[in-house]
Amino acid sequence: QSALTQPASVSGSPGQSITISCTGTSSDVGGYNFVTWYQQHPGKAPKLMIYDVNKRPSGVSNRFSGSKSGNTASLTISGLQAEDEADYYCSSYTGSSTHVVFGGGTKVTAL
Amino acid sequence: EVQLVESGGGLVQPGGSLRLSCAASGFTFDTYWMHWVRQAPGKGLVWVSRINTDGSSTTYADSVRGRFTISRDNAENTLHLQMSSLRAEDTARYYCARGLGIRVFDVWGQGTMVTVSS
Numbered sequence: 001q002s003a004l005t006q007p008a009s010v011s012g013s014p015g016q017s018i019t020i021s022c023t024g025t026s027s028d029v030g031g032y033n034f035v036t037w038y039q040q041h042p043g044k045a046p047k048l049m050i051y052d053v054n055k056r057p058s059g060v061s062n063r064f065s066g067s068k069s070g071n072t073a074s075l076t077i078s079g080l081q082a083e084d085e086a087d088y089y090c091s092s093y094t095g096s097s098t099h100v101v102f103g104g105g106t107k108v109t110a111l
Numbered sequence: 112e113v114q115l116v117e118s119g120g121g122l123v124q125p126g127g128s129l130r131l132s133c134a135a136s137g138f139t140f141d142t143y144w145m146h147w148v149r150q151a152p153g154k155g156l157v158w159v160s161r162i163n164t165d166g167s168s169t170t171y172a173d174s175v176r177g178r179f180t181i182s183r184d185n186a187e188n189t190l191h192l193q194m195s196s197l198r199a200e201d202t203a204r205y206y207c208a209r210g211l212g213i214r215v216f217d218v219w220g221q222g223t224m225v226t227v228s229s
Contacts, residue, residue: 036215038156045206045219046148046156057217089156093214098158098172100214105155 003028004090004103011109012080020106022073022090028101030071034093037066037075040105041086049088050075082110113137113218115207120223127197127227133190133207133220141165141185144210147192149203150222159205160192161213170213175201197227 005023012018022029022037029035037050048057050066053073063078073092077084090103119131133145147159160171160181169181180193190207204224208216 034214038216040156045221046216047219048215048217051211051215051217091156091158091214098170100158102156102158 003094003101004092006088006090006103006106008104009107009109011111012077013111014080014082016080017076017078018080018108020075020077020088020090020108022075022092022103024071024073024092024101026071027096028092028094029068029073031095032093033068035066035068035073036091037064038089038091039084039086040089046089077108080108080110084108085110113209115209115218115220117205117207117220117223120205120225122226122228123197124229125198125227128193128195129197129225131192131194131205131207131223131225133192135188135190135207135209138209138218140183140188144212145181145183145190146208146210146216147181147190148206148208148216148219149201150206151200151203154203157203161210162190194225197225199227201225202227 035053038046040046053068054066065076087105089105114136116134146161162181178196182191204222206222207220209218
């Protein structure tokens with residue numbers, strides 16, 4: 001069982017906006033502004049998309065945005081495109097000794 | 112080009128050992144924390160271990176502590192993961208990842224597959 005809870009799947013029509021949630025506790029998501037999001041296409045390595053809740057690395061489309069409210073973080077994909085179909089994983093800093101926990105992943109489908 | 116290339120995976124019997132390596136290029140290796148993250152077939156990402164820039168500090172997930180050892184050779188720009196007492200549940204693709212500190216992984220290798228089975 002993953003430490004952070006994500007929906008198994010989210011879908012939307014091309015051009016629409018979708019939001020993926022990532023729910024933790026006050027010991028991880030809620031306690032720090034250190035939520036990260038990764039994109040993973042089938043058979044590929046994960047790719048960093050968002051860090052520190054809402055910061056985008058250079059080269060990541062501005063269609064991807066992050067936010068947080070309480071113990072739940074969210075990744076929003078605006079103007080959904082076919083190339084956005086992938087698995088998305090959230091992670092958070094945690095006060096435990098390991099310092100990093102992942103969510104179980106969300107499969108995004110463009111209908 | 113910033114690149115991480117893992118090697119050393121394969122099929123090993125339960126109780127056996129394996130040493131994974133990760134060759135880094137295109138960046139100043141000894142200024143970055145490095146991590147191993149694994150992914151069992153069809154499952155999610157799980158952080159395994161990390162090492163600081165000079166190798167003096169290491170941390171492990173509870174599931175591998177005492178069985179796995181992370182190390183680095185800054186002269187050779189290489190990260191290692193020595194795995195022993197392997198179990199079926201260690202079967203996964205193991206990714207090497209560059210860390211922005213201890214909590215963000217900004218560059219990933221393509222992974223190397225480890226299968227523990229008799």
